[in-house]
Structures are given as structure tokens and as C-alpha cells.
Amino acid sequence: MSEGIPAHHRIFFLMKKVVGFNLLIHLVFLVSFAEGKPAPLTLPAQTPLLARHFLDLNNVIMASLPDGTLVYNVFEVALQAMEGSESAGFRTIKREKGLIPRIATPQPVLDDPYQFAAFKWLEDKAESIGDDGLIWYYRFDNVYNDILTQAPWASAFGQAYVVKAFLYALLQTGEEKYADLATRAAVPFFMDVEDGGFQTKLIDGALFFEEIPTIPATHILNGHMISTITLLEAGKQLGSTEIYDLGKQGVETLIHHLAKYDLGYWSRYDLNPKKGELIFRFVPDPHLQESPVLIDSVSLSTVVGGKRIDLDVGALDDTRGAWRISGTEWTHIESVNKKTVRGIQSGPAKHCGPIKGGSIQNSYVIMQLPVLEFEALSDISDFLFHINYFDQSPGFLNIEIQDVSHGGFMGFRTLSQGTIYTSGSKSWKSAYIPVKSSDLAWYVGSEYQVYHIKLLKKLYLLTGRAVFEHYAERWQRYLDMHSEVNVEDSLSVRTDCGESKVKKSQIQKY
């Protein structure tokens, strides 16, 4: 059951702050305006994947936080309920002397006493919600990307596995009690996030099940898919048209919105955009002897509303602050027509492969969004990247952005409409390049690409809808084409660089 589920779910995935019944999303940026430009946005420490597990005195699995605190992960307890001592987290438990408590289980309803212990925990820890509903809370703070959730919080993802556990127990024992528990555990899927449940609406009113029930919701794809699958299965097994129909609504949402999660080379995790430390890269035609352009300034602006971030290239502070240039291929500051400018050298002409801590072409522009908060994440307008430059010699310049499928400097993608052709007219020009919200997606590891495909295949089996098979095949192709090797190697155009000279892993995490 746990096979194929990305490891990060073992410990975190949902952020929600409960203040009375108000939910608050927290963007935990540390912004300082001390020196004109603010300091770069910094992310809070992420709640890490924790490999160490322990058993409590009742034989229920616990995970260790970085400070050593032991916590329950609802998802992992549900896995234990279904798989007993065979569950993945369980196998990592260090079976030191004294750590394994006495097993004293009164008449287990399921064969494995570890399963019984997990079911008992699920029954004991269930809390009431809504009309006869039940919900399971995570009781530790969690950070994921730029969002902090304070305990207690609950998750459509974790709770889907609780429903699955009760369906499993019903199948094994035939006890009516488990049908009742599964039905009640499905209740929060009918409730809005505002009311403590899991539902939000996309811009067209489509219903979404939130792994992270924040406002604005982040719309995590895998959480919605596993919820949809579980509701379809529960509806069938429990004979509940109501629950099955809710699953069908989840299916319709996917059919209409899966395209939002397709980046053309990888899938997207959620709809929350990266807001700061956006790494663009300016890549000149590698065959040119001199820079085709001299850059005076760049800016990132909203299409409407007139909000913008301006970076004066050639200013004395152009390498510092939240928006800045970086990298060894920028030339020194020059003055042209009283404007301060810098050119860009070709990296492949200088290096045979990626330089340590960078790539083969190190001419980066690091920017921040001109707005940091959004009312709805499912409908973020494009931004415009505006480049003022002196057209120095004929050629081209590609404007790239860091991709989401590689860490660090390992991969960049040219922005749509991101090529500037130069003629050598020796005149000042401007280029406007759209930056879409999909360009701003966060890093997604291949384990999630694999998990997305697995869930799509399951949805195809359950519904027979061809769109799921189509996306499963498409995303499998992305996975097949993906390489963990630095995708920059192919940029080298030097014939004197033998293949063996290209070092493939001189990469550090940015």
C-alpha cells in the first residue's frame, strides 16, 4: 500500500492554522528593507522527511521531529492499520532492546496485533466535526515551501488513508462498526475548508479536496487525486451514492484542470507559485565572439495594476539584494550613452562543463514577484519580464528560467517567447517576455512524477475516462526523458572538450 507514496508524506503535507475557526495562511518571509533593496526572501526551515520511527507504549508508530520530539503521523498510523508490521515506516523502526513494548492486545479483531493497535489509536484519536463526522489532527507545526502551518491541522490526504483503513477492516471483519467509521471519516470531504473540512472551489466552481486546507488554497494535485480515488472506492464498498457522487465531482475537476498541472516536460505539485529567488538565466548565442546585447536594466511587472520590480544592471549594488545579477559570465560595468550596462560572455566558450556551484552558462538574474500575496492561486495572471538593452551585434539571447524537475542549477527552460534576436543595429531596444504562473512552480522530485502517474492509472481503472490514460502516458514520457544528470552538458560547443572532460555532477544545491 505504501509503495510508491513519496516519502515526504510520511511526515508532513498540510498547513493550517486554527485560531478559533479561522484559518490563516502564513507566508514566512523574512524581509529587510535596510539597504534600499530588500534582502532576499528566505524560506523557513522545512519540516524534513524523517526516517526514524519508534513505537509508543501501545505499539503505534511515531516519527521523530528534528528536535527529537516524537509525533504521530495520521497517514502512517493508517498504513500500519492496513499493513501491520509490514508497513514501510514500521520496517525502519530500530528494534532496540526495551523499545519494543509488551504486546497486550485483548482479542484483536485483525490478525496482526500491530494492526489492532493502529485501529485502536484511530478510534481513540478521532474527533467530532460537522454532522456526525470524524476528523484526525496532526499535532505538530509543519513547513512546506513558503507556508507554515501550526498545529493542529488535518489533511484530505491523511484522512483518505484513514477511510481506506476502515474500508479494509470492514472487508476483513465484516463488522458494521467499520462501515460506520468509514462513513463518518468521509464527512469532512463534504465540508468547506472554512468550516474545518477539505473542500475548496477553483475559479470555475470546480470542487477540490485540499491536502493543505489553507486560504488561499494551494490545490495539491496528489492530495486531490487520492481523495477522489478513495471516495469512489468508499462509495462503492459502502453502497453510498452520496459519497460516490462526491468522488465523481473530484473526477470532473481533474478532467477540466489537469492541464494546469502539465508543464510540457514535467507535472506540477500544486498551484502555489514561487515568489522570490526566481532564477532567470540569459544565454547568448554561443557562437558569438562578443555579447549580442549590453543590458541596462530588467524589470518584472504585473500585466495589470502597475506593480513592478526594477533591477538596474550596472548599478553599484546590482549583485546584492532580493533582485540582483549573479554569475561569472556577466562582464564588468560599462557606460554606453550615459547608461550603465553589462554584457554577457558565452559560458561554453570558457568552460567545458558546469562550473562548481553553477552551470556551464553563469549569467543569472534573480528576481522577486512584484506582488507576494494572492487571493486565489488557481488563477494567477501572467507577469511581464521587461529587458532594456543595447543591440550590439547580430545573434540572439535566450531568456531562461530554472526548471522544476532538477535541483540547483541543473536545469533551465527557455521561456515561451523568450528569445531575443539582435541585428547589431547599435541602438537601444526593449523586449517584453511573458512569465506565466506555471513558470513559477516549485521543484518537484521524480518520486512525485511517479506517484502522479500511479494515481492517474488508478483513476483510469476506476472511471474508464480516457483523459487519465492520456495523461498517465504523457507524464510517463516526461519521466522517461528526464535525466538527473546535469542537462547543461549538451550546451558545450567546444570541439576541444572531449566527452570525458565534461564533468557531470559539479553541482551544488543553490
Ligand SMILES: [Ca+2]
Ligand atoms: Ca543600468
